[in-house]
Amino acid sequence: MIHCKSMKAVFRILKGVSYQQGQMFVLSHFHDEKLSKFTYWKNRYKEGNQEVFEWFVDPDEIVEPILNNIAHIQAQSTMPLRYIDIGCGLSDLSLHLTIHCPRPLSAVIVDFVSEALQYQNKSYVEYQQMIQLRSESTQHLVCADVLHLPFRDGGFDVAIDKGTMDALMKDKVQGHFKSGLMMGEVIRLLIPGGRYLQISDEDPDSRLLFLENISTRKHDCDERVKDNHREATKATTNFHEQMKLNHKLSSWKFKSIQSKSGSEYFLYWAERL
């Protein structure tokens, strides 16, 4: 099987070479697969290289739709809204949400690269020095792999993913599988009535079907994939052998977000049942 695949790949490369006289040319030269690799992000978020970077939309384009979307969750409660940002990177989204949310936010910010969390901490502290944030709002920084979130079930009201699952999907071999695992984790973390919000550039025609697919399918763990994953996280992990996500999520909905640049992005969400 693998032999066939690599032969096909070689043939395609040769085809590409034969068309261009004298120029070595590979048909696919996009390095976007790197976006699924820990090493890439670790290098990118290096100290001294930490400037804000937003995927798809700027916070000011998305904060209002998000807040409107979650306004009803635990609306009667006096407790802060429990919020988790999955794969925060160098985005200021969570900071903006904390600032603009009409009620206190107890935010957990997660990334698998600790340097990203350094950035988040820096921004938060800098902002605090300018304007005192609500005392009931808190920020906890957690370095963790989204496929393995170190939290108990039902601990969050809102989960936000801006470009994280998109990054996972860049892994051509394990992307779907990993996205399924991530979906399972997020569902596990949400309390019934809680929401998973996902911001992406992918059109609803493809994304909705994909999300539905990974939200309800059973995931069997392939030994080879398990070993690869263990290597990637550099830890022996207690893996879920099978995950059955039995309709624990409402159907996925979406909202179109027109950015100032003229491009169109989407806010997807589903509710934990």
Added chain:
Amino acid sequence: MSRAKTLGKLANSTLKLHKCGLPAANHCRHASTSTNLKDVMEKTIPEKQREVIEFRKKYGGSKVGEVTVDMMYGGMRGIRGLVTETSVLDPDEGIRFRGFSIPECQEKLPRAPGGEEPLPEGLFWLLLTGEIPSKEQVEAVTKEWNDRAEIPNHVITMLNNFPSKLHPMSQFSAAIAAMNSESKFAKAYAEGVHKSKYWELCYEDSMDLIAKLPTIAAIIYRNLYREGNPPDSIDKKKDWSWNYTSMLGFDEPQFVELMRLYLTIHTDHEGGNVSAHATHLVGSALSDPYLSFSAGMNGLAGPLHGLANQEVLVWTTKLQEALGGEVTDDQLRDFIWNTLKSGQVVPGYGHAVLRKTDPRYMCQREFALKHLPNDPLFKLVAQLYKVVPDILIEQGKAKNPWPNVDAHSGVLLQYYGLTEMNYYTVMFGVSRALGVLASLVWDRALGLPIERPKSFDTPGLKKLVGAS
């Protein structure tokens, strides 16, 4: 089997006699090798009808999705509301025609003698029957279309009387509608034909219409851009695309090959896009195929639907002028980087329905690499392909920033001398006929009813959802 059972079975079976007198069962074995497209359809349709009936019997009440207020105001985006058999968009592989991707079609569909690109006749056979045709079957379609190509005189007169400022698409749509004087469907319907025959009449009209489109399109082109010199007549030895290019007035063999490719890849793109949906919608009222397709063309004429390839070409040409000749990758990268940073978009890039480059872009690119690798405009397009996606990713604008089909088509046409951009949509329309008319035949074959979703006014909608 016992004698009694065999006799019982015989008593209960009904022999359907085919036109040639052979019982239907015999014909089944030859159905896929017959070069008579209509006969093949006659065999294929009952199976499919049964399949749909069975499916609906068991799952007819199953929910497939939800409808929200935003979707109702939002052009029904995301609403699953149609069934179209001819093509489905696979996010990982691009458009699949009856399950076959474009690379698979290029590989499996028959080509013209001495040619390398697939013949649209073959794709039409595939769209209609669900099966890859043989060389003989494709030749049969070519012959049928050549035989049916004659245009009614009143339509020629009408086209010749159009003012030159009338947009080619308007001329195209008007001529198509006016051709319905020849509609067999309309005539039979007026005479009270039984609905089980609708698909056959729709098939006849569709075959006639497709056959006549190249001539109509060529007359429009020559009236507008070649001082009204009438096109050559149909050459029975040429295939559909070749006749079209000859009638337009181009004789370069490579351009014929390009046209074959172009007309193949633009045929269909699921059922929800405006041209496909309009054809289907109007057809659901039992308007004949001419009127239905004309409606589809009116939709294709809309700037948001059919004009993208023009936009890309204009922008790329302006870019070429601004940068003046050959530029290094770095110079281009800087230019694009600044364009994006300043809040502008690069047309032809970045609409993420696919998780990799559109195969319709790739096959045009491969064609160009083969035939015009040194054309300056192509080199620029190739450079853009190298540079733009990475920048869109680097700037965080998109994770799937691939070029679409329109990012390439204009360049190829320009190279061969078809420079009149206002005309490009007409060619798109000629190609699209294959997809939407194949679908229309199936709409009638499956007996799909008139389309009529429920509409609300805003106060009613507010009441429905409990808003104040």
